Amino acid sequence: MFREMRLAGNMTTQEEAEEMLKTASNGVLAVTGDDGYPYAVPVSFAYEKDKIYFHSTSADSHKLDAIRKESKISFCVVTQDKIIPEAFNTLYRSTVVFGKARILTDPMEIRQGIMAIVKKYAKDHLDSGQDYMDAESENFSVIEISIEHMTGKAGT
DSSP, X not given: OOOOOTTGGGBOOHHHHHHHHHHOSOEXXXXXXXXXXXXXXXXXXXXXXXXXXXXXXXXXXXXXXXXXXXXXEEEEEEEEEEEEGGGTEEEEEEEEEEEEEEEOOSHHHHHHHHHHHHXXXXXXXXXXXXXXXXXXXXXXXXXXXXXEEEEEEEEO
């Protein structure tokens, strides 16, 4: 169902691809947008237990509307991007994910997703992150991506 990587020699191990998801500061979510046009948007996210979590502060955002219409998504992170002009080359490391996104409605799943994000971006503030989530939970949505296919790639 998913294409094989054309430059298979550049493929990373699954563990390396996962490590990129764990350490990247942001990723790009790609969905089917309005009128069938692709829509790609950068998001802050967390990767935990084979799931990707991110949030939206607007119930009618472009990304949420798109996910409601079509749950299939692609997600990409780039953890290295160094241009070598004299060699006409780029040293890069990236991971691409294909999966299905869903807007969480179960309070326990929402808590799990938002706490994964808080642990990633504010690990020294878990208590205040929990307080913030409890106070603001009506003002945002949490989205979970279930990964169906993942590849990492590195250029040298």
